[in-house]
Amino acid sequence: MKRTVPLIITATVGVVLIVSNFIPAFRAWGEEATTFFSIIAAIAFVLGGGSLLKVHLRKISDRNAGWGYSIVVLGTFFATLAVGLLKIGVTPNPAFPDMPWAGDVQARGTAFWWAYEYTFKPLTSTMFAMLAFYIASAAFRAFRAKNLEAMLLLGTAFIILLGRTFAGYWLTSWIPIDGPFSGLRIEELSVYIMQVFNTAGNRAIIIGIALGIASTSLKILMGLDRSYLGGGN
Template sequence: MRRTVPLWITAIAGVALVISAFLPATRGWGEDVATWFSILAAVAFVLGGGNLLKVHLRKISDRQSGWGYSSIVLACFFATLWVGLFKVGVHPNPKYPDVAYSGQTQGIGSPFWWLYEYAFKPLTSTMFAMLAFYVASAAFRAFRAKNVEAVLLLGTAFIILLGRTFAGVVLTGWIPADGAFAGLRLENLSVYVMQVFNTAGNRAIIIGIALGIASTSLKILLGIDRSYLGSGD
C-alpha cells in the first residue's frame, strides 16, 4: 500500500500532464495537477522546517562535531519564525487600525524587516561574494595548459574575461570597428564565442538532456523506476 498509492498518484498526475500538453480540451487537467503540485510545494516548506529541526536536534543531542553551529541555526530559525509568525512589532494597517495583526510583517522598520536587512541580506551576499576569492585561488593553482583541450579552454576563458570588460576595447580598439577584421575585436569575439560555439554545444546538450528526461519520465510513470520512493529498486 505504501508503495502502490504513490506509484498510482505519480502515474495519474504524469499521464494527465502529458495528455494536457497535446489535447487542448484537457488543458484543465494539467492546471489541476500543477495546482496540486503548488500545494505540495507550500507544504514542503513545513516539511523542510521539520527536517531542519530533526537533523540539528539530533546533532545537538549526540554532541556531534559542530553541534554549536546547529544550536545557532535553531536559535535563528526559531527567532525568525517567532518574529514572522506572530508579527512581532508590526504596526496595524492604516486601513484597519483597530484590527490586531493587520499590518504587513515585512514593513520597513519592523523586526522581520530588520532581520532581513541586517542579518539575512549581508550574510547571503557575503557567502556569494566569497566565490571571487576561491575562483582566483583555483585559477592560479589548477588552470593549466596541459593539453590541446586545456589550451582551447584557456584561450576561450581569456577572450570572455577580457571581452566582457573595457580591457577588450583597449587591447583591440585599434582594429577598425567597421572593417573586415572587426570580428577580431575582443568584445565581438566574446559575443561570437557565446552565440556560436556556446549555443551549438548547449543545444546539443539540451536535446540530449530532453531525450534522457523523456526516457526517465516514462520509466517513472510506468513504475519501472521506483528509486524516487527510496526503495533502492
C-alpha cells in the same frame, strides 16, 4: 500498499497533466494539479524546518562536537520564526487598520524584515561573494594548458574575460571598427564565440538533456523507473 499506491498516484497525476496539455476540456484538472503541487511545495518548507530542528536537537542532546553552534542555529531559527509568524512589529494594513493580523510581515520596518535585511542578506551574499577568492586560487593552481583541449578552454576564457571588460576594447581599438577585420576586435570575438561556438555546444547539450529528461519522465510515469520510491526493485 506501500509501493502500489505511489505508482498509481504518479501515473494518475502524470496522465492528467499530459492530457490537460492537449485537450482543453481537461485543462482545469491540470491547473488543479499544478496548484496542489505548489501548495505542497510550500508545505515542504515546513519539512525543511522540521528536519533542521531534528538534526540540531539530536546534536545538542548527544553533545556532539560543535553542539554550541547548534544552539545558535536553533535560537535564530525560533527567533525568526516567532517574529515572522506572530507578525511582531508589523504596522496595520492601511485598508483594514482595525485587523491586527492583516499587516504586511515583509514590509520595511518589521522585526521579520530586520532579520532579513541585517542577517539573512549580508550573510548569504557574503557567502557567495567568497567564491571570487576561491576561483582566483583555483585559477592559479588548477588551470594548466597541458594539451590542445585545455588550451582551447583557457584561450576562450581569456577572450571572454578581456572581451567583457574595457580591456578588450582598449587592446584592439586600433583595428578599424568599419574595416574588414573588425571581427578580430576582442569584444567582437567574444560576441562571436558566445553566439556561435558556445551556442553550438550548449545547443547539443540541451538537445541531449531534453531527450534524457523526456525518456526518464516517461519511464517514471509508466512505472518502469521506481528509484524514487527507494529500496531497489
